Amino acid sequence: DAMVIQNPRYQVTQFGKPVTLSCSQTLNHNVMYWYQQKSSQAPKLLFHYYDKDFNNEADTPDNFQSRRPNTSFCFLDIRSPGLGDAAMYLCATSRSPGASFGEQYFGPGTRLTVT
Amino acid sequence: QKEVEQNSGPLSVPEGAIASLNCTYSDRGSQSFFWYRQYSGKSPELIMSIYSNGDKEDGRFTAQLNKASQYVSLLIRDSQPSDSATYLCAVQEYGNKLVFGAGTILRVKS
Numbered sequence: 001d002a003m004v005i006q007n008p009r010y011q012v013t014q015f016g017k018p019v020t021l022s023c024s025q026t027l028n029h030n031v032m033y034w035y036q037q038k039s040s041q042a043p044k045l046l047f048h049y050y051d052k053d054f055n056n057e058a059d060t061p062d063n064f065q066s067r068r069p070n071t072s073f074c075f076l077d078i079r080s081p082g083l084g085d086a087a088m089y090l091c092a093t094s095r096s097p098g099a100s101f102g103e104q105y106f107g108p109g110t111r112l113t114v115t
Numbered sequence: 116q117k118e119v120e121q122n123s124g125p126l127s128v129p130e131g132a133i134a135s136l137n138c139t140y141s142d143r144g145s146q147s148f149f150w151y152r153q154y155s156g157k158s159p160e161l162i163m164s165i166y167s168n169g170d171k172e173d174g175r176f177t178a179q180l181n182k183a184s185q186y187v188s189l190l191i192r193d194s195q196p197s198d199s200a201t202y203l204c205a206v207q208e209y210g211n212k213l214v215f216g217a218g219t220i221l222r223v224k225s
Contacts, residue, residue: 031211040123042203042215043159050211090158094211102147102207106158 004107023091138204147207
């Protein structure tokens with residue numbers, strides 16, 4: 001089945017220790033998104049790729065970086081995690097232009113804990 | 116910053132009843148609207164999309180859109196305990212992005 005896969009599902013890291021979360025998709029969608037979601041809050045968009053075109057949200061901290069080496073894979077790097085970065089990180093994909101952008105397919109998420 | 120507002124709930128309904136979830140948005144130019152369901156500890160799942168004024172039905176779900184009032188709703192008929200989840204309203208921004216509401220918690224009691 002076509003899907004969005006995230007690894008790992010749970011990640012524990014130490015304060016200040018870099019961490020990388022990964023996302024892969026078999027849907028062949030052009031657009032890939034990274035969201036941060038904290039308890040009882042809306043998903044917050046960090047950045048997205050439209051093909052290789054990177055789009056950063058204005059309020060995304062510099063501590064967060066992303067890479068998309070090919071259509072299928074996208075990575076989220078947190079260079080120096082703080083306690084406030086503990087959250088669920090969601091990867092999503094969508095197809096090309098138009099209303100389809102709103103029809104997003106989410107991976108299962110990675111729950112990040114910072115100790 | 117464009118806003119999407121939802122009542123956080125929880126909204127409690129008995130099994131078999133109609134659950135009505137509401138959402139308002141701030142950008143009058145918005146054209147595309149979505150409802151996502153999110154079970155506790157899981158990721159959001161798209162359940163409905165609506166682009167034109169009026170009603171759109173899909174099984175037990177009906178989405179309603181009123182662009183003049185900047186209002187979108189989701190009706191769930193014959194509610195089941197398995198419908199208990201958080202329902203996120205999302206509005207497409209110009210470009211490739213969605214703005215999500217914080218969600219309404221629905222509890223269906225058997």
